[in-house]
Amino acid sequence: MRKLMLVLLILGLLVSWFCGVSFAGRTVSVLGVWGGGERDAFMKAMEPFEAATGIRVEFTGTRDLPAVLTTRVAAGNPPDISVLPNPGQMQEFARVRALVDLGSFMDINKLRNEYAETWIDLGSYEGKLYAIFFSADLKSLVWYNPRAFADAGYDVPGTWNELITLSDKIVSQGKTPWSIGLESGAASGWPGTDWIEDIMLRIAKPEIYDKWVNHEIPWTDPVVKRAWQIFGQIARNKNYVYGGPATELTTNFGEAPNALFTSPPRAYMHKQATFIKSFILKYNPQLVPGKDFSFFPFPSIDPEYGVPALGAADMFSVFNDTEEARALMRYLATPGAQEIWVAQLGKLSANRRVNPNAYPDDLTRKAAKILANARTFRFDGSDLMPAAVGSGSFWTGILDYVSGEDLDSVLKRIEATAVDAYKR
Amino acid sequence: MMTKRTGRILSRVLLHTTVIFIAFLWLIPTVGVLVTSFRPAQDVGNSGWWTVFENIFTSARFTLMNYKLVISRLGIGRAFLNSFIITIPSTIIPLVVALFAAYALAWMRFFARPFIFMVMIALLVVPLQLTFIPILYIFNKLSLAGTFPGIWLAHTGYGLPLAIYMLYNFISGLPEEIIDSASIDGASPFYTFLRIVLPLSVPIIASLVIFQFLWVWNDLLVALIYLGGTPDVAPITVQISSLVGSYGQDWELLTAAVFISIIPSILVFFGLQRYFIRGILTGSIKG
Numbered sequence: 001m002r003k004l005m006l007v008l009l010i011l012g013l014l015v016s017w018f019c020g021v022s023f024a025g026r027t028v029s030v031l032g033v034w035g036g037g038e039r040d041a042f043m044k045a046m047e048p049f050e051a052a053t054g055i056r057v058e059f060t061g062t063r064d065l066p067a068v069l070t071t072r073v074a075a076g077n078p079p080d081i082s083v084l085p086n087p088g089q090m091q092e093f094a095r096v097r098a099l100v101d102l103g104s105f106m107d108i109n110k111l112r113n114e115y116a117e118t119w120i121d122l123g124s125y126e127g128k129l130y131a132i133f134f135s136a137d138l139k140s141l142v143w144y145n146p147r148a149f150a151d152a153g154y155d156v157p158g159t160w161n162e163l164i165t166l167s168d169k170i171v172s173q174g175k176t177p178w179s180i181g182l183e184s185g186a187a188s189g190w191p192g193t194d195w196i197e198d199i200m201l202r203i204a205k206p207e208i209y210d211k212w213v214n215h216e217i218p219w220t221d222p223v224v225k226r227a228w229q230i231f232g233q234i235a236r237n238k239n240y241v242y243g244g245p246a247t248e249l250t251t252n253f254g255e256a257p258n259a260l261f262t263s264p265p266r267a268y269m270h271k272q273a274t275f276i277k278s279f280i281l282k283y284n285p286q287l288v289p290g291k292d293f294s295f296f297p298f299p300s301i302d303p304e305y306g307v308p309a310l311g312a313a314d315m316f317s318v319f320n321d322t323e324e325a326r327a328l329m330r331y332l333a334t335p336g337a338q339e340i341w342v343a344q345l346g347k348l349s350a351n352r353r354v355n356p357n358a359y360p361d362d363l364t365r366k367a368a369k370i371l372a373n374a375r376t377f378r379f380d381g382s383d384l385m386p387a388a389v390g391s392g393s394f395w396t397g398i399l400d401y402v403s404g405e406d407l408d409s410v411l412k413r414i415e416a417t418a419v420d421a422y423k424r
Numbered sequence: 425m426m427t428k429r430t431g432r433i434l435s436r437v438l439l440h441t442t443v444i445f446i447a448f449l450w451l452i453p454t455v456g457v458l459v460t461s462f463r464p465a466q467d468v469g470n471s472g473w474w475t476v477f478e479n480i481f482t483s484a485r486f487t488l489m490n491y492k493l494v495i496s497r498l499g500i501g502r503a504f505l506n507s508f509i510i511t512i513p514s515t516i517i518p519l520v521v522a523l524f525a526a527y528a529l530a531w532m533r534f535f536a537r538p539f540i541f542m543v544m545i546a547l548l549v550v551p552l553q554l555t556f557i558p559i560l561y562i563f564n565k566l567s568l569a570g571t572f573p574g575i576w577l578a579h580t581g582y583g584l585p586l587a588i589y590m591l592y593n594f595i596s597g598l599p600e601e602i603i604d605s606a607s608i609d610g611a612s613p614f615y616t617f618l619r620i621v622l623p624l625s626v627p628i629i630a631s632l633v634i635f636q637f638l639w640v641w642n643d644l645l646v647a648l649i650y651l652g653g654t655p656d657v658a659p660i661t662v663q664i665s666s667l668v669g670s671y672g673q674d675w676e677l678l679t680a681a682v683f684i685s686i687i688p689s690i691l692v693f694f695g696l697q698r699y700f701i702r703g704i705l706t707g708s709i710k711g
Contacts (some may be wrong), residue, residue: 029652033665036497036674060653061666064645071649075560077569079652185672254672255469275671282673283469 016246027056028324031069032083032314035061037278041344048340049331055324066387073098078319081328082133086383087122090317094125100318102129105326111333113324114351118138118377123315132333133350135341136313138371139194139273139380141295143257148265160202164233170268176242178234179267181256182399183250187391191253192235192398193382194310195271200225201308202301206376213381215389215422219415220408228407230301231340235402242267245402254279261287271298273312277346289363297370309374312383313350388421389414454535459633461679462486468676490680498663498681499655507641507659507688509572510651514579514640515633518587521580522632523625526591531603541592547585555581556649563650575650582646583636594628595621630699637692641685662687 034042039061046057062068066368072078073093084090093099096113108129112120115133123131142163149156154170156161167177182191200209204223211217212224238244242259243251257276259266261284270276280293287293287325300307318325331337335361338349339358346360348368359365371377380391393414464487476484494500495639528534529541559578560569568574598621606616644661651657653666663679668674695701 030655033670036669036677038669038673039666057656058652060648060658061670062648062653062662063668064648071560072557075457075564100632140680158460183543258470278673279469283466285466340478359586 001177003350018360019032024322025056026054028081028322029058029060029079030081031060031062031065031072031079031326032082033061033063033065033085034059035063037270038345042343044344045337045340048336049328051249053324054328055327057328073319080322080325081316081318083134084315084317084330085347086312087131087315087379088384088386090123090131090315091125093317093319094128094130098319099130100321100325102132102318102329104321106132106330106333114333114335114353116350116352116372116377118314122313122379131315131317132329134314134316134332134338135313135345135347135351136371137273137275138348138367140198140298140308140370141272141274141311141367142298143260143270143272143276143293143295144268145260145265145292146294148268149290154268156296156298158296159299159303163299167234167269171239174236175265176240177269178240179242179251179256179259180235180248180268181251181253181254182402187396188249189398190382190391191256191272192402193390193394194273195231195235196227196398197381198271198298198308198310199230199301200224200381201310201376201378202298202305203227203230205305206308206378209378210383213384215385215418218416219411221319225407225411228401228411232238232401232407236404241422245404249399249402255283257293258283274346274348274364277363279384289361294363295367296372306375308376308378310378310380311371312380314347335380385418386421389418390420393417440551457679457682460676461490461683462488463676464489465674465676473548490677491684492589494667494677494681494684497667498660499664500660500684502655503658503660504688507661510579510647510659511637511640512576513572513576515568515581517576517638518583518647519579519629519632522587522591523629524617524624525584526595527613527621529588529592530596531616531621532613544585544588548589552582552646560649569650570652572651572657575647578646578650579640579643581637582678583639587632587636591625594625598624606644627699628705630696634693634696634700638689641689 020082032039032042039059042059043057046059049055050057060079065083066089069078069082069084069089073142084093084293090099106129111129113130119133120129121127123133128152132232137200144156152170152173152175155162157166170177180191182189184190197209198275200212203226208217208223212221217224234240235248236245241248254276257270257272257280260268261280277289277293280287281289287379297307316329318329335349335351335353335355338351341347341359342349342354342364343360346364348364348371349358352372356365356368359368382394385388385394397410397414400413401407456473460468463473463476464485467485499564525544529537529544559581563569563574563578568577602620602624603616606620607613611619643659644665647659647662651659651662652663655663664678664685667677667681679688
């Protein structure tokens, strides 16, 4: 018993020493989703800030961000600055006055100069700016292997009809046009939601897309149904997709592009966002971006709607109005900080003034150009919907539909959960 | 005679085959993780771990790269230290409190004893996620958020109901005569507890240590909420989870990381194993 007391005492002393160390100096706590290489890249982008100000950035990365952040905000113990998973979440926090109005310490006019209107709008709530965008991922891309295309004599399709003609041609030669992977652990199905969103933007006005996201039109609406049918035309076609729906459902989204780089290629095209580049390079380090793999924009379907851009982005908001948090926020908005970050990861910057040379390769520059020039940009819809739909029934609906369930019953089920979820 | 013996052997063989078969099934995922942890990242993405066995002498490649990367990226020394700083007090404190409580509930007469015991048992079914917001709120007011004493308290609270319940079952099952004769000989309740109840309870204490140690060592969410993830406080679970990118990149590092992180759990388990089964059985039967 006495020994036990001694052990406890020693531990107590040790701990008070550690606590003392961790609170020394000026710090700013940042919560985010990044881990591994992403966390390293973020810390690298923070180095100039730490060196210049002497403020230490304490970054915590967790993939449980929504749960951890909501808990900590509700308990009155939020991080100083946090990455927010999507604009919808930002609005929720702004509504309960958990966020600091950035206009109170940042030059809004300067921000308007440096950021496209879309980014300012997405970061605002009731006329006040609460979030700045750090970087973006462009989703409307189809990846292909230029060498394989050249060998087989295929041209990059510019319209939906050309895309389908090319797919049919590949099938008629006894090969497979598409590789799709929907598996992603508990988040399985999300790659399919990007398809639906991109197709929605190409068969209806952006306003209709917004209505769909806000549940002002039901999931059973003919436009939504048509988007799913177009998706099904490819995803449910066992000749179109490598391995058919069964392989599609069990292939990890990060491993799906590998089918493009076997010899002979198991498939020729793969739709995915800019971030997939890091997966391709990881599994196939010998490939050269731009030469061995490249992308073309997901083509237009109904010509009147053109080639809109769908994307997701990383946004920062301030929860504790401290000097340190203000300083870091001003730094995060600068092109300098974003240049380090995008150079490390191949993400796209949200700041217009970022030097294009900061991007690691031509491929990323090309994506940045597509994003900057898109007449219509929309944020990933499933990220904007309530979690019960956007990261719930929408995901599982994709899986059910691809595995062969009747479309009407899938849509009815999503609609039922949506009616519930949007009420709150 | 002959038939009886063959029958016995046959049933023995059947039993063993079944046991081995179930153990084999049970081990498959672990073997998969183990094999993956020695494969290069490229191969992990391009083929399943079971293909290693077909090509073991030809194309299968093995590497220690995953382990090297995990150890260099994790700041493993600090993470292990933090985990021990969290786990050891979080095991000892609830155990000590629960021992006193269980003894008092089992052998001392006081006001509202059954009621207090019932409340304890009822707490077993409260999901701990429900307590995050109010407790973090209190910790925040007391400046305990982000400190080790805070998380010790939290784990003590979460561990107590089960610990008290198991210890109560065991201690209340001790022969009444021993306790009575001790008090006739003039031992105070505290002395009885220290000299008689405690030594007799070693098996159940060992099982509880295993339970609580494993639970706290493997915990991710409680640490993430109350401590946060800065390197000077983050335990190994939090550090491991941040090896993986936001899209699940680099997951093959996890396979190596888990084998590193289970070492202390395995040591604790094997160290106390001989008490383990005994403790569980006694606790459960004499309910």
